[in-house]
């Protein structure tokens with residue numbers, strides 16, 4: 001973290017978990033556990049159908065609601081899809097784009113990720129752009145090339161003034177939901193590399209101000225060490241974000257003055 005230059009953001013990614021009533025229950029429990037003063041931003045990304053319940057439940061808690069996906073067209077004959085304007089209108093602030101599960105199971109590509117980033121920014125949302133390598137790619141030694149490609153293609157055509165609203169999440173695929181966390185050194189190495197890539201594209205001032213999260217089995221026991229790395233400005237948290245006490249412990253790790 002480096003709070004002098006950029007925001008620390010702790011974001012939960014619920015994936016396909018919890019009903020609307022469970023959302024309400026989670027928020028009630030979270031409210032009793034959250035620290036009074038927060039030096040980090042807290043976001044909960046929920047399934048699309050739970051967004052109205054989440055907006056209502058997290059109101060007055062200084063917890064922002066995020067979506068887990070968005071479609072890039074504004075409106076039209078796209079059965080089952082949700083547009084950025086629809087999310088914005090509900091009160092959504094953040095949207096996860098290009099999560100590896102969407103790339104793996106739903107045909108998301110670097111091209112669709114880029115279109116979605118543009119659509120989200122156009123609607124006034126804050127995209128959380130996910131990048132990350134598979135185990136095979138890491139073992140082949142092509143992690144950095146792949147990350148550079150993913151970052152550059154996700155941000156293609158995004159003007160500097162809109163980059164301030166973007167968050168980049170480094171999520172090594174081999175660490176997601178596996179209990180296997182990247183070591184703080186591995187995570188820091190790639191997050192620093194992402195910042196360098198942004199610097200080459202947009203210059204030093206913007207690179208210094210962009211929030212870069214780590215995601216992949218982040219939990220109370222490893223959060224402090226990961227967040228102590230200067231280029232890791234928060235977390236995108238799956239499993240541990242489903243339990244209010246674990247989520248709050250991670251928030252507390254990011255909440256050091």
Ligand code: PGA
Nearest residue numbers: 176177216217237238239
């Ligand atoms: P995990 O998921 O924390 O359960 O590994 C992280 C993510 O997929 O964003």
